[in-house]
Amino acid sequence: MTIKKLVLIAAAALLTASPALAADDMLTIGFTVSRTGKLNNDSTAQMRGFELWRDELNEQGGIKVGGKQYKVNFVSYDDESVNARVQQLYTRIINQDKAQFLFSPYSSGLAATAAIVSEQYGRIMLTTGAAEEKTYKLGNKNLFQVYSSADLYLAGAIAAVKELNPKSQVALVYKDDPFSKAVLQSARKQVSEAGLTTVLDEAYSPETTDFGPVINKIISAKADVLLGGGHYPDGATLARQLYDHKAGLKWVTLLVAPDSPNFATLGEAAIGVSVPSQWEPQVSFKPDFGPTAAEFTQRFQAKYGIEPGYHAAGGYTAGLLLQRAIEQAGSPEQAKVAGVLNSMDVTTMFGRTKFSTNPKEHGLQTGHEMVIAQWQRKGGNVVKEVIWPKSAKTSDILY
Amino acid sequence: MAGVIASIIDGVLVGAVYGLAAMGLTLIWGVMNVINLTHGAMIVLGMFGLYFLTSALGLPPYGAVPVTITVGFVFGVLVYWIAVHRVIGRAHLMSLLSTFAMNMVLIGLGTALFSTSPYNVPVPLPGVTWRGYTFTGTHIMAAVLALVIAGLLYLLLYRTRIGKAIRAVADNRDAAELNGIPTTQILSFAFGLGVALACVSGTLIATLFPFTVLSGGAYELKSFVVTVLGGLGNPAGALVGGVALGLIEGITTSFMPVSWTPIIEFVLFVVVLILFPRGIFAFSRA
Amino acid sequence: MTAHESSQGPAEVAVPRSAERNGLLAVFLRQPFTWLIALVGLAFAILPVWGDNVQLRESLLLAAVYMTLASNLNIVLGYAGYVNFGNIVFFGLGGYVCVYLVSEWQWPLGAAALTAGISVSLLALIFGLGILRLRGAFFALATIGVNEAVKAFVANFEPWGGAAGIYLSLDVYEPLGGPGEALWIVYFLIVAVMTASLFLSYAIKSSKFGLGLLAIGENEDAAAVLGVHTPRYKALAYSVSAFLPAIVGGLYFFKTGIIEPGGAFDLTRSIEAIVMVMLGGIGSVTGAAVGAFLYEELRGILLTTEAFSHFQLVIAGLLLLSIVLFAPGGLMGFVYRRWPRARRLLQ
Secondary structure, X not given: OHHHHHHHHHHHHHHHHHHHHHHOOEEEEEEEEOOOOOOHHHHHHHHHHHHHHHHHHHHOOOEEEXXXXXXXXXXXXXXXXXXXXXXXXXXXXXXXXXXXXXXXXXXXXXXXXXXXXXXXXXXXXXXXXXXXXHHHHOOOOOEEEOOOOHHHOOHHHHHHHHHHOOOOEEEEEEEOOXXXXXHHHHHHHHHHHOOXXXXXXXXXXOOOOOOHHHHHHHHHOOOOEEEEEOOHHHHHHHHHHHHHOOOOOOEEEEEOHHHOHHHHHHHHHHOOEEEEEOXXXXXXXXXXXXXXXXXXXXXXXXXXXXXXXXXXXXXXXXXXXXXXXXXXXXXXXXXHHHHHHHOOEEEEOOEEEEEOOOHHHOOOEOOOOOEEEEEEEEOOEEEEEEXXXXXXXXXXXXX | OHHHHHHHXXXXXXXXXXXXXXXXXXXXXXXXXXXOOOHXXXXXXXXXXXXXXXXXXXXXXXXXXXXXXXXXXXXXXXXXXXXXXXXXXXXXXXXXXXXXXXXXXXXXXXXXXXXXXXXOOOOOOOOEEEOOEEEOHHHHHXXXXXXXXXXXXXXXXXXXHHHHHHHHHHHOHHHHXXXXXXXXXHHHXXXXXXXXXXXXXXXXXXXXXXXXXXXXXXXXXXHHHHXXXXXXXXXXXXXXXXXXXXXXXXXXXXXXXXXXXXXXXXXXXXXXXXXXXXXXXXXXXX | OOOOOOOOOOOOOOOOHHHHOOXXXXXXXXXXXXXXXXXXXXHHHHHHHOOOOHHHHHHHHHHHHHHHHHHHHHHHHHHOOOOOOOOHHHHHHHHHHHHHHHHHOOOOHHHHHHHHHHHHHHHHHHHHHHHOOOOHHHHHHHHHHHHHHHHHHHHHOHHHOHHHXXXXXXXXXXXXXXXXXXXXXXXXXXXXXXXXXXXXXXXHHOOHHHHHHHHHHHOHHHHHHOOOOHHHHHHHHHHHHHHHHHHXXXXXXXXXXXXXXXXXXXXXXXXXXXXXXXXXOOOOHHHHHHHHHHHHHHHHHHHHOOOOHHHHHHHHHHHHHHHHHHOOOHHHHHHHHHOOOHHHHOO
């Protein structure tokens, strides 16, 4: 064991020194993308955000650090939306590909799995597309959350509903996965605090494709408000089937799914559905560095041909923040960069960013706020408008 | 109460399609004592068939039905000759593993070609609304078609010569051979038939819900449950079993969280297997 | 019905019956195969440490896990001829029990893993008594039913995290000296369990119990007539074959840091265990180990080679198909036929 301990210490020293060795004008960032599987829609959007940031950065010559310029190189694999692969691939990314920094996979569940690996090996990971707070309460040292956490997601919708009809009957129907459960846990409390009645509270398995039984229950419970959903495939299917079943709801807020531009393909079924959003192209934050929302939207549209949703914006921002941290740290060393990230309090096109340094919830995003967007019919087209908070809205609520 | 009835009707409608799927499985089992573990992959084949026929060829959704029946049949005969023919007389383990291996190959190819991302075929069909609950047109249509196809199968098995030959081989292969029936040909025909049924049930399911390359597994498991309920080897029993399963699903979802349904299904499955290995309806000679 | 389509004849009893009364351990120590197993275990333990090769450790860890699963599966599948399609349920349940005890009740890893093993074995005994009455395909289907029922149940069981599962807090690694150390310790423990599995498999095969199982595999009714108490033997085999996979499941999921129903009760992994046994040679201790090792290495390569990652399943399927159609004896079947002396040495 003693020999092994010596070897381990030597290895540890080598590993912490390696960023400097591997640097050589290149910085390697590793992550997995759900190129296939149920999360592919949202994950691809996030990846495009990463790639836009990297391409723009490399065009400018790279990150300026202490007199040198580092271009960024990505190492990424397909995790197929599956935990087991995330686990194996991040282990490989760290040990074999020697990535110096990590981005998380998309979705709270996969990010939590990746976080365990990144923490086991002590690498900085910026999480984006990961809102669940529990991950940050497990004693980490190197995680940094870009998104607002899950408990804030439905707060806006609940406030809006209360204003429209304080006697609303609320149905909570959500996917049984870490993210949605976390959101709904807070939502449940917020609903009762707002004095609204909860008439149905049910989780559905992530494998569900038949929402008929649950929709029948929603109808039986005489609900007029629905809060819940999960990610893209189930959210889109639920929205479509709600429409087919004529469920008669006055207000539907679904997580994640309606933010994707693909949601527009649902046509009539999309109208009126709202989504809690981390960011919309219409927001007008004045950034300390990086592009404004409008500039980002324009560049993204030019490159990919569609409007960015908040997943893409989150991805781009993760890159921006890391870049800023490395520049300010003056070195790509883990400890220095982490130090800068810990003391960061900035505004970018995404909004305000500040990470918690409380060791019990290290990395939790504390500065960022959310908006609600809703699909409405404008001039013959189905478009997304911001309806809440009132200070940021671009259109009236469709009730 | 209306809600419960609505769920039951919904369940029965879907159950007819489950029954159709299981009929394919049970037919093959009854005729040649082989449990076709490619069943799930064949269902997926039917699902993707619908997707491509409607999007690439612009066929109306229900027009895809006869196409998938035919394609499924051909595929089934192919699978028979590749994986099943050599292992027919041997230990069960061998045919289980060979069909399962075939399944892995097909699903693997499917994943390589289509990835595990979800696909959807929207079928706009007006539904029937009753007391606030809507029964989607697709559900009704699927159930009707399932019954029609089941009826056609019955006609085939009991009113045609080839049907008679199939039943003869199922009863006693050697005797049938001695009577001049080309049993190997009949076996491959029957296998093709069973797979065609699985395929078309996949097509019908795809009109109801979105699917992925991996969706077949869940329906295959449901088919096992139905087959055990209805009696291995008994197509009529499979239809009844399917409707029964749909009924059970409808009832359980009304009274308990929807996510408990699989528990009930599988516990029922194991219990029925232990207590009634020949199926509750025990018409068969498994 | 017999599962032994292979060229494997009746059991090669390497240990004379009298030994059962005269100090079994001493006799085993004289068998070269025992030393071979020990050597394999040692190799697994030493190689990654030499050069502090973490990537090698990770890949050997997976190999060791699968070797454990395959050799224990062999007891029921290879010896007694019962196809346990749902064998992964032991692995998953063991994982859940262990992770739950560690995370909710702060138990030390060793105690939690051991408890997992014991409780799952007992559960297996109970389940087994029910489903082992079924023969052939019915039994196989029933094991699938058990796996799916347990998966669906756990997905609804809130104390175990429901469908989202349990995420281990990083401080569970502190008692072991932090995550880095913990990963090594868990690795050594898994290697130990794997080695124990090989020993167990070998010991059973050479014992009277094993003879009974093999007789059941050849012809169950004849065995019963000849005095083998088949229900008891089968139940015991099923239960014993659950013990070590449950422990290794506990260790594996502790190391992974998260457990959820889909990954814990993955039917595909279960079937892959069967493929491994078939590939290596059904009924052979060496076969199960070699089959598992080769398959896992192949899988590892396919996983990260972009072009092939999707073909993993296709290749595995083709492999299994070829074995079933053309070489049901697997690798060791071929080896035994070619070099009959190998039979004595490589059980």
